[in-house]
Amino acid sequence: MNNYDVIVVGAGPSGSTLAKLLAGSGVRVLMLDAESFPRRKPCGESLNPGAVAALGRVAGYTNVEQAFDFPYSHLNGWRVVSGKTTLEAAYPKGDFGIGCRREVIDQWMVQQATRAGAIFEQRTRVERLIWEGDRVTGVVARSPEGRPLTIRAAIVAGSDGLRSVVARSAKVNRYGPLRKAAFTMRLNGMQGLSGKVELFTGPHGKVIGLAPIGGGQANMTVALDSNQSSALAGRERSAYVLQEARAIPELFDRLIEAEIEGEVLACGPFDRPVLPHFIEGMVLLGDAAGYYDPLTGQGIYRALRSSEIAAPALLQSLQSGRSExxxxxxxxxxxxxxxxxxxxxxxxxxxxxxxxWRSALRLVGAVPLLRNKLAEVIGDCPKEAQPCIPVMKSP
Structure with missing residues (x-):
């Protein structure tokens, strides 16, 4: 492999977005991912209005739905249930999110990046960073056939998620105090789905999230403290998570005819803070830049938006040769x-x-101004158009 301007490690939302924006501006970009695409991964599979708007900007569509060629569901707000207390909120001004299969949206975004000119090598596992003094100058990786690869670049962007190899190799991430794990599944036959993301909260930090993802399917994610999930060692996983969900009274009847499609995926712990740092030749994006309990459902928006902010900075750095x-x-x-x-x-x-918690839900529900503001903030609802990404000048 030749040298590149930028190596993007990880082809999820942040990686594909950065690769697309940079390649479209004339940058030589190589995007690497250890998995074979399309691939499933643990995710609530809902994108809030801010994420939908960001997809439109990245893809170049004022109405991003014009570009979607896959099943999805409209999401017009969210609903939180705790015991007998319920809070519902709609996104303002007709803003909407979408629910869809994660592997489908990831594949769509990879296609956006490669069409812009990025080179994508899947099943290529990055093992460590290459250093020259205190500066990162590339990566050591392994090809799909197991052949070692040394690849150089002016900048390495770590977009490789919760267990980022880039962050770990740079020794800037760690485990935080919150010990929480989640189990994600897809359900057929789930009753009572609406155009909202639903959250059901229970004791000891238990949260169950539901989102329609198109084609009559739902995503259900069960988040538990790690000590609760240790019971999985002696049980069949799907039976365990359904048992946890059916313990919520409102979900019991809705799950009677539900069947799990495919594998139940696990993820966690949900607290991976990143130490303050600045390292020449390296940048972290998305979950690799720090991860915390994603109860508010803003993870994909942050991945997309962080790459939108990063792209002009990386362009300027490449043009000027400066790190500022x-x-x-x-x-x-x-x-x-x-x-x-x-x-x-x-x-x-x-x-x-x-x-x-229930008192807070009742208070917010009783004050329309608070309810609407919370919906706007959690939805990352766009306030104004974002500026265009500058084009890189020819050398």
Whole structure:
């Protein structure tokens, strides 16, 4: 393999978005992923309005639905249920999200990147970073046939998720105190689906998420404390997670005819903070840049948006040969997501205090201004058009 301007490790939403934007601006981009596409992965499989708008910007469509050629469901808001307390909210101004199979949307985004000119090598596992002093200058990887590869680039972008090899090789990520895991499945025959993401909260931080994903199917994700999920060692996984879901009274009847399609996938723990850092020649995006309990469903939006913010900075850095634009990107990204991150932590902690949690739900539900604002914030609803990505000048 030749040298590249940018190596993108991971072909999920953040990686494909960055590769598409950079390749479309004339950058030589290589995108690597250890898996064979299309591939399933643990995910709630719902995209909020901010994520849908970002897909439209990346794909170049004012109405992104014009570009979708796969089954999906419209999501017009969300519903939270805790015991006998319910809070419902609709996204404002006609904004909407979508629910769809994760492997389908990922494959669609990979196609966007390769059509723009990015080179995509799947089943190619990155093992470690290459260093020259304190600067990252490439990666050591292994081909699908097991052949070692040394690939150089001016910048390596780690978009490889919760267990990022790039972050681990740079020694900047760690496990946080929140020990939580999730089990994700697809259901046929689920009753009572609406155009909303539904969250059912229970004791000890248990959360069950439901989202229609098109074709009459639903995604169900059961999140539990890690010590609860350890019971899986002696049980069949699908029976266990259905038992946990049916323990929620409102879900019992709705699950009577439900059948799991395919494998139940596991993910966790849900707390992988990244230490403050700046490393020459390296940037982290999406979940690789830090991960926390995704109860608010904003993960894919953050992946897409972080790459939108990163692309101009990487272009400027490549053009100028200077690192300041990437340093500024880290500041800009942290500022953009600061409030949402604090809200995410606050909601997770509040959910562990059932009486306070239900009181908060009732309070928000009783004040339309609060309810509408919360829907707007959690939906990352777009306020204005984002600026175009600058085109790289010819050398």
């Amino acid at each position: 634009p990437i340093r500024q990107f880290v500041v800009d990204r942290n500022q953009e997501f600061a409030f949402g991150t604090k809200l995410q932590h606050f909601i997770e902690r509040l959910n562990r205090q059932p009486l306070i």
